[in-house]
Every structure is written in C-alpha cells, then in structure tokens.
Amino acid sequence: MNISDVERDALYKVIYARRDVRREFLDKPIADDVLARILSAGHHAPSVGFMQPWDFILVTEQATKQAIKQGFDLANAESAAQFSEDKRAAYQNIKLEGIVESPLGICVTCDRQRNGPVVIGRTIKPEMDLYSTVCAIQNMWLAARAENIGLGWVSIIHDQVLRDTLAIPDHIDIIGYLCLGYVSKFKSKPELEEFGWLPRENLERLIHKEKWSVKND
Numbered sequence: 001m002n003i004s005d006v007e008r009d010a011l012y013k014v015i016y017a018r019r020d021v022r023r024e025f026l027d028k029p030i031a032d033d034v035l036a037r038i039l040s041a042g043h044h045a046p047s048v049g050f051m052q053p054w055d056f057i058l059v060t061e062q063a064t065k066q067a068i069k070q071g072f073d074l075a076n077a078e079s080a081a082q083f084s085e086d087k088r089a090a091y092q093n094i095k096l097e098g099i100v101e102s103p104l105g106i107c108v109t110c111d112r113q114r115n116g117p118v119v120i121g122r123t124i125k126p127e128m129d130l131y132s133t134v135c136a137i138q139n140m141w142l143a144a145r146a147e148n149i150g151l152g153w154v155s156i157i158h159d160q161v162l163r164d165t166l167a168i169p170d171h172i173d174i175i176g177y178l179c180l181g182y183v184s185k186f187k188s189k190p191e192l193e194e195f196g197w198l199p200r201e202n203l204e205r206l207i208h209k210e211k212w213s214v215k216n217d
C-alpha cells in the first residue's frame with residue numbers, strides 16, 4: 001500500500017499541530033468510537049519482541065480525578081522547591097496539568113513480565129519495554145490530535161498516588177497519566193516556548209555526520 005501525497009501531508013500536519021494541552025479543555029465527552037480509535041492507535045504501536053506490555057486505565061469519575069489532582073499539587077510544590085529562586089516564580093505560573101478539567105484521564109502502564117522473562121530485543125536492554133509503552137503514548141497523542149482532541153501528559157505526580165488511587169498492582173510500572181478532551185483551541189507553539197521557558201533547539205545542531213561532533217556556540 002502506497003501513501004498518497006495528500007495522506008503524507010496530513011500526517012505531517014498532525015505531527016506539527018500536536019500540542020501538550022493543559023488549559024483549554026471543554027466539558028464535552030469523547031464518544032466511545034473516537035476513544036476506541038485512539039486506544040487502538042496506541043495498541044498498534046511498535047513494541048519490543050511484539051511484547052505489547054501496555055494497559056490503559058480510563059478515569060472519568062470526578063472523585064478519582066480529585067485524588068490524582070491532590071497528588072499533583074503536592075508533587076508540584078515539591079518540584080517548585082527544586083528550581084532556583086529566579087526561576088521558581090515563573091515555574092509556579094505555568095499550568096502543568098488539566099486533570100480535573102479534562103473529561104477523560106488515561107493512565108498508561110507497562111507490564112514488564114508480559115509474555116515471559118525472555119523477550120526478543122530486550123535481552124540486552126531490559127528497559128525496551130518501557131520505551132515501547134512510550135511509543136504507544138505517542139501514537140495516542142497523534143491519533144488524538146487527528147481527532148481534534150487535546151492530550152496532556154502529567155508526570156508531576158508520585159507513582160504511589162496513582163498506584164493507590166487506581167489499584168495498580170506492584171508488578172506493573174506506571175508510564176504516564178494522560179488528560180484528554182476537546183479543546184477551545186490548539187496553540188501553534190509549545191506553551192513552554194511561548195512562555196519563554198525554553199526555545200526549540202536548532203535541529204542542525206543535533207545532527208551529527210558519521211561520528212559525534214562537538215558543536216560550540
């Protein structure tokens with residue numbers, strides 16, 4: 001099957017238009033068939049040895065979201081303390097989650113024991129199962145954008161909060177907590193770039209020809 005030029009352009013459009021969304025969520029539910037497509041996109045990600053180590057916990061209950069948000073608030077205060085004083089005020093002004101406002105949370109986990117202890121491609125680098133699960137999240141992120149649904153990844157929360165709140169067994173790793181929903185708008189640039197936190201790196205400086213090369217400013 002060949003991809004047509006129009007289809008190729010649509011894919012790049014989605015890649016460049018994808019954003020991490022934290023604040024523009026609308027109170028509009030995601031239809032079951034749309035959610036099924038997003039989850040299926042995740043489930044069709046590449047995985048080491050075809051391990052498919054992921055699970056998806058869907059969170060819609062307000063009480064559950066409130067418990068997760070409380071965990072975020074504590075972790076965020078802890079995080080703020082790690083920044084130097086001059087950056088702390090700016091950090092505290094950035095909204096870094098949309099846990100309660102988004103209609104759907106998805107906790108994506110990794111079962112590191114799935115399909116047995118020896119997995120093709122993971123014998124030397126065992127962390128490959130974790131990376132595979134991140135591939136699933138990226139697929140979901142792009143699929144969500146193609147559905148005009150915003151997705152925000154929240155990592156400022158201790159695993160134990162998610163484990164306790166969502167009854168995740170000890171042998172399951174927590175990879176990401178995602179907030180999904182329709183949005184009033186998608187920003188054209190990353191919020192952290194817009195906010196002056198960091199610029200996008202110059203791609204040319206990140207490309208090395210044949211061997212690693214030190215690039216000075």
Ligand SMILES: Cc1cc2c(cc1C)N(C[C@H](O)[C@H](O)[C@H](O)COP(=O)(O)O)c1[nH]c(=O)[nH]c(=O)c1N2
Pocket residue numbers: 018019020021022095096097152153154155156189190191192193
């Ligand atoms: C693994 C991981 C973890 C996080 C993120 C991303 C990824 C990949 N990002 C989103 C991140 O800030 C964002 O992707 C970049 O700023 C670039 O912006 P766009 O995604 O292009 O909009 C993110 N954003 C946020 O507001 N709170 C968070 O806890 C996190 N955590």
